[in-house]
Amino acid sequence: MKKSINRSGSHIAIxxxxxTGKWFYILxxxxxxxxxxxxxxxxxxxxNFEFETQAFALPKVWMWSNYKNAMSMAGLPRLFMxxxxxxxxxxxxxxxxxxxxxxxxxxxxxxxxNLLLNIxxxxxxxxxxxxxxxxxxxVNGFGIYDTLFGLIVTYSAINIPISVFLIxxxxxxxxxxxxxxxxxxxxxxxxxxxxxxxxxxxxxxxTAGTFVFIFCWNEFxxxxxxxxxxxxxTLQLGIRFFRSQFVVDYTSMLAAIxxxxxxxxxxxxxxxxxxxxxxxxxxxxx
Amino acid sequence: xKTWKILALLLILALTVPGFLLAQSAAETGETxxxxxxxxxxxxxxxxxxxxxxxEFNTLNEGKYQVDIEANPDYDGYRxxxxxxxAANAVPDLFVFNPDPTSFSYYEGDRLMDxxxxxxxxxxxxxxxxxxxDATINGETKSIPYEIGVTPIWYNEALMVKAGVTEYPETIxxxxxxxxxxxxxxxxxxxxxxxxxxxxxxxxWFSHIAMSIGGPKVxxxxxxxxxxxxxxxxxxxxxxxxNTTKDAVGGxxxxxxxxxxxxxxxxFINGPWYIGRVRGEAPDVYENTKIASLPAAGDYPGGQIGxxxxxxxxxxxxxxxxxxxxxxxxxxxxxxxxxxxxxxxSGAMFAVKFQTGAGDAVDPLQKKFTDAVNxxxxxxxxxxxxxxxxxxxxxGQALAKMALGRATPAEFLQQIKSVID
Numbered sequence: 001m002k003k004s005i006n007r008s009g010s011h012i013a014i015x016x017x018x019x020t021g022k023w024f025y026i027l028x029x030x031x032x033x034x035x036x037x038x039x040x041x042x043x044x045x046x047x048n049f050e051f052e053t054q055a056f057a058l059p060k061v062w063m064w065s066n067y068k069n070a071m072s073m074a075g076l077p078r079l080f081m082x083x084x085x086x087x088x089x090x091x092x093x094x095x096x097x098x099x100x101x102x103x104x105x106x107x108x109x110x111x112x113x114n115l116l117l118n119i120x121x122x123x124x125x126x127x128x129x130x131x132x133x134x135x136x137x138x139v140n141g142f143g144i145y146d147t148l149f150g151l152i153v154t155y156s157a158i159n160i161p162i163s164v165f166l167i168x169x170x171x172x173x174x175x176x177x178x179x180x181x182x183x184x185x186x187x188x189x190x191x192x193x194x195x196x197x198x199x200x201x202x203x204x205x206x207t208a209g210t211f212v213f214i215f216c217w218n219e220f221x222x223x224x225x226x227x228x229x230x231x232x233x234t235l236q237l238g239i240r241f242f243r244s245q246f247v248v249d250y251t252s253m254l255a256a257i258x259x260x261x262x263x264x265x266x267x268x269x270x271x272x273x274x275x276x277x278x279x280x281x282x283x284x285x286x
Numbered sequence: 287x288k289t290w291k292i293l294a295l296l297l298i299l300a301l302t303v304p305g306f307l308l309a310q311s312a313a314e315t316g317e318t319x320x321x322x323x324x325x326x327x328x329x330x331x332x333x334x335x336x337x338x339x340x341x342e343f344n345t346l347n348e349g350k351y352q353v354d355i356e357a358n359p360d361y362d363g364y365r366x367x368x369x370x371x372x373a374a375n376a377v378p379d380l381f382v383f384n385p386d387p388t389s390f391s392y393y394e395g396d397r398l399m400d401x402x403x404x405x406x407x408x409x410x411x412x413x414x415x416x417x418x419x420d421a422t423i424n425g426e427t428k429s430i431p432y433e434i435g436v437t438p439i440w441y442n443e444a445l446m447v448k449a450g451v452t453e454y455p456e457t458i459x460x461x462x463x464x465x466x467x468x469x470x471x472x473x474x475x476x477x478x479x480x481x482x483x484x485x486x487x488x489x490x491w492f493s494h495i496a497m498s499i500g501g502p503k504v505x506x507x508x509x510x511x512x513x514x515x516x517x518x519x520x521x522x523x524x525x526x527x528x529n530t531t532k533d534a535v536g537g538x539x540x541x542x543x544x545x546x547x548x549x550x551x552x553x554f555i556n557g558p559w560y561i562g563r564v565r566g567e568a569p570d571v572y573e574n575t576k577i578a579s580l581p582a583a584g585d586y587p588g589g590q591i592g593x594x595x596x597x598x599x600x601x602x603x604x605x606x607x608x609x610x611x612x613x614x615x616x617x618x619x620x621x622x623x624x625x626x627x628x629x630x631x632s633g634a635m636f637a638v639k640f641q642t643g644a645g646d647a648v649d650p651l652q653k654k655f656t657d658a659v660n661x662x663x664x665x666x667x668x669x670x671x672x673x674x675x676x677x678x679x680x681x682g683q684a685l686a687k688m689a690l691g692r693a694t695p696a697e698f699l700q701q702i703k704s705v706i707d
Contacts, residue, residue, distance in 0.1 A: 049567040052544030073328075132370045140376050224363045225370055228323060228356035240360035241328040249329050250540060 044254035051250045063251065070242075070256035075230070079238040084263075086148055086234060087216035090155040091209045097156065098163030099171075099205060103193050105164070106171035107179065117168065123161030131158075132225055139226050146228045154226060155216050163208040170204025171197055206274040214264050235260045317352045318607040320615065322380040323367070328359035331562055331632035332433075339627070343618050351611035353380065362483060365389075372397060377601030380612060383429065385594045388674045390423065392599070398428035399600040399612060405430075412622055417637035421597055429597035430616055431637035435557045437490050437591045437668070438658045444574035445473050445552040454576070458498075458520065458583040468552050469528050476524050477542040477554040478534035480689060484670050485682030487542040488521065488534075490555040492681075493591055493668035495520050499584030502666035509706060510699050513584075518688070518695035520583060525689040535689050547571060557595075558655045561633040565651070577654040579662060588663035593671045594637065673706065680705040 043051055044066055046059040070076060105117050135154055136145075144150035174197060179187075182196050198205075220236040227233055239260065242253035326336045337355065344352050356378075358364040368381055377397050383389045392398055404410075405418055405427055417431035441454060446464070449471035455461040465475035478488045496504050500513035507513060524530055531537070531545050546554035547568040564572045579588050598619065600612040618624065622640035629636055633652045642648055659665060670678045684701035687693040693701065 047567075049547065052540050053548035053550075055544075129366075132366070133373045136370050136374045136376065140374065220363065221366065224358065224360070225367050228321065229354075230357075237360075240363065241357070243329060243359060243361075248540065 040254055041258055044251060044258050046251050048249060048251050051254075066251045066255040067259070069249075069252045070259060073241060073252065076235070076238060076256065076259060078230070079233055079235045080260075082148060082233060083217060083235040083260075086151050086155065087213045089148075089152045090159070090216045091213045093152060094156040094159045094163055094212045095167070095205050095209045098160050098208060099167050099198060099201060100193065101160070102164045102167040102171050103197055106168045107174075107192070107197060117164070121161050121165045124165065128158055129221060132221070135222065136225055145226060146232050148232050150226050151223060151232070151234070154222055155212070155219065158222075159212045159215060162211060166208040166211070167201060167204045170201045170207075174200050203274050206271055210267060210271050210274070213267055217260075217264050317349060318605075318611045320351065320353045320379040320608065320611050321356055322353050323356040323358050323364065323378050324380075324382055325358055325361050325364050326382070327355065327357035330359065331559055332628050332634055335628040335631045339619065339624050343615060347611075347614065351607075351614060353611075353615055379603075379608065380598065380600050380615065382432075382596050383599055385421065385429065385431075385597045386671050386673075386675070386678075393423050393426065393428045396602055399602045399609070400426045400428050401430060401613075401616070402427040404613060409617060409620070412620055412638050414637050414639055417594070420594055429599040430620060431594055432598050432620070433594075433596040434635050434637050435559075435591075435593050435595040436635060436655050436659050437555050437557050438577045438655065439494070439580055440546065440554045440556065440575050441578060442546070442549065442552050442571055442574050443576050444570070445471075445549065449473055449552075454578050455581040456587075458495075458581050461581040462523075465529050474531050474545065474551045475529045475553060477546045477551040478524060478530040479537040479539060479542040480535050480682045480686040481538040481541070482682065483675075484678045485685055486539055487555050488524075488685055489669050489678070489681055490591065491524060492517055492521050492685075493666075494555070494580040494589070495583050496669075497589045497591070497664075497666045498580050498582055498586055501586040502589060502664045505667065505669075505672045509703050510696075514699055515695050517583070518698050521685070522688055522695055522698075535686050558633045558635055558652055561649055561651050561655075565649070572651065575651060577651070577658045579658070586664070588661075590659055590662035590665050591668050592659055592662075592665040593667045677702060677705045 039056070042058060043055075045062045045064070046066075047061075047063055050057070050059055101120070105113060105120075139145050139150045139154060142150075144153065178200070179192050179196055182192055187195060218236060219234075220240075223234045223237050224240075227237070239253060239256045242249040242256065322340075324336070326332045340353050340355055358367065365384070368378070368383060371377055372392050375397060377392075383392065402422065402425060405413075410418055413431060414434075417434075418427060421427050421429050421431045445468065446452075446454070449464075449467040451464050451467055455464045468475045476491070478491065479485055480488060496514055496517040499516055500507060500511075504513055525534065531541070531551065533541050542551075542554065543556065543560065543563070545551040547564060549568070549571055561572075564575065579590055582588075598616060600616070603609055603612075620638050622638055625636045625638040626640040626642070626646075628634060629640070630642075630646060630648070633649055635652075635655065669681060680702050684693065684698045687701070688695065688698040
């Protein structure tokens with residue numbers, strides 16, 4: 001009897017320790033994740049002197065003027081518009097092209113099908129910085145340098161491997177019987193895509209689209225390489241206007257970063273369920 | 287059918303809306319337009335005067351030449367872009383580059399315009415001695431020397447006095463005694479940093495020490511030479527025993543500069559471009575800042591670091607109008623009065639000679655920089671101008687390892703050498 005009480009006592013202690021450990025683990029990563037974000041927001045209200053000399057203290061006076069400065073100096077409204085056009089257009093072009101490619105690979109049978117998929121998906125492993133010179137030559141050669149169109153085409157191409165990978169996973173999971181029934185009902189090849197497979201792949205398209213949108217929103221290197229004038233400048237270039245070769249206006253830059261983070265956070269908040277389900281599906285079916 | 291229509295409409299919109307915006311931006315002027323991607327924009331201290339001079343040039347040459355500034359404020363990004371453009375043989379009409387071994391590779395082939403013939407005439411006389419020679423390789427001067435940097439030791443005299451130090455140390459042994467007094471008074475002796483692309487502040491400390499031991503020609507020696515090992519030992523000591531701040535390992539220019547601005551560190555190294563920041567944000571520190579050379583660490587005391595910071599260059603062209611425009615603009619930007627205007631406004635120093643009179647408001651601290659160079663026993667260069675960018679990037683990594691006690695000075699140098707090899 002005594003033994004059983006002791007055993008159940010130690011069992012409770014183990015359970016309590018596990019629970020404490022679990023919460024410690026969760027809180028630890030919560031702090032690790034949120035602290036930089038909180039620090040970023042607080043720092044965006046400091047003076048540069050406070051930022052450089054008391055990095056972890058609260059500001060003496062909350063400098064809302066940093067946000068005003070961020071909006072006026074970098075011309076954020078215009079850059080916002082450019083980034084939205086580029087990100088939205090790229091998302092549409094990329095998901096359309098990638099879904100067509102993924103459809104052919106996932107739903108048709110032909111020689112070297114897997115090899116083709118592997119070659120396309122291997123593009124994910126190539127660092128984009130390695131492709132700067134060829135992309136610059138192509139964009140320059142086509143006469144679309146310093147245009148939003150040039151950025152859209154480039155971003156759409158760069159993101160094809162990841163989008164094909166994600167959408168292919170979804171398309172592969174659609175039962176073949178649906179397409180067979182459609183063929184019996186007289187659907188052509190293109191109708192099988194547009195009427196059956198494409199609508200059923202919506203979660204995958206949203207997942208791929210979200211990734212592409214966030215990539216376009218945050219991309220800097222190609223935006224800098226392929227544009228030169230204010231007309232085609234995107235947000236990430238605007239943020240750099242607070243730094244020079246030797247001097248940085250840190251706090252206005254942080255204010256601009258906080259403003260530019262808002263759309264990507266909103267995209268993720270509203271679509272995170274679909275992103276996660278898309279990733280899981282891609283992983284299982286890929 | 288409905289889905290197809292929606293898809294087609296979306297595709298058309300996605301591709302045509304940006305195209306419409308492009309059509310709005312295109313404008314034919316009929317002039318020879320020169321595109322100038324530049325870093326002297328935004329927060330750069332020279333931005334205002336440079337923009338004014340470009341506008342003035344455009345007004346004076348209306349109907350003939352027009353220079354369009356393409357703003358690229360991020361220096362590392364700008365450099366990456368120029369590298370890609372040069373590699374793609376689409377060199378910009380005008381551009382600025384940092385004259386280091388990596389950038390001088392632009393001289394290879396016939397991608398850049400050669401100014402040697404024009405500089406042989408009166409135009410060449412506006413530059414300080416040796417500047418054109420430094421920009422000439424195999425008889426070709428494919429860039430115009432422009433901004434120069436001087437990076438002496440800055441020290442806060444008020445902090446020294448507070449610690450009971452009445453005179454700036456003359457030798458490195460005196461330096462350690464001063465450091466001990468500063469620490470006893472609760473003041474950190476030096477600002478250091480291992481972060482950023484080149485560990486700027488510490489790289490300059492190392493360069494000063496190496497030159498003080500090995501002289502201005504020290505950079506001709508291999509990096510594993512005992513001179514550099516001695517310099518690394520001194521630098522390591524600056525990272526030990528509280529001689530610098532705890533966040534120096536991994537810290538960037540904001541960290542090393544921030545501690546000096548806050549009056550927490552007594553000694554620091556940077557160029558004249560930092561004067562505006564100290565004057566504006568830490569007036570007490572500005573008032574008490576003095577300029578000096580490194581306390582003698584070897585047989586070559588009193589040296590200073592001076593180096594070409596930015597050269598102007600242009601893409602080679604067969605178009606006579608374009609060539610004329612480039613030459614006219616280069617001459618305009620190097621006119622002594624124009625250079626003086628930029629210098630007076632920004633505090634920056636240039637490879638172009640100009641006179642200042644009693645009526646010119648020269649910043650007192652800026653004047654100390656000029657005096658420091660004039661009084662120097664010799665002027666040498668620093669590590670980052672001697673080695674290519676991958677080696678310079680390794681400096682900070684290796685230094686962090688040494689500062690954390692995971693590498694000896696010899697191993698620190700060996701790590702750098704492995705990248706040189």
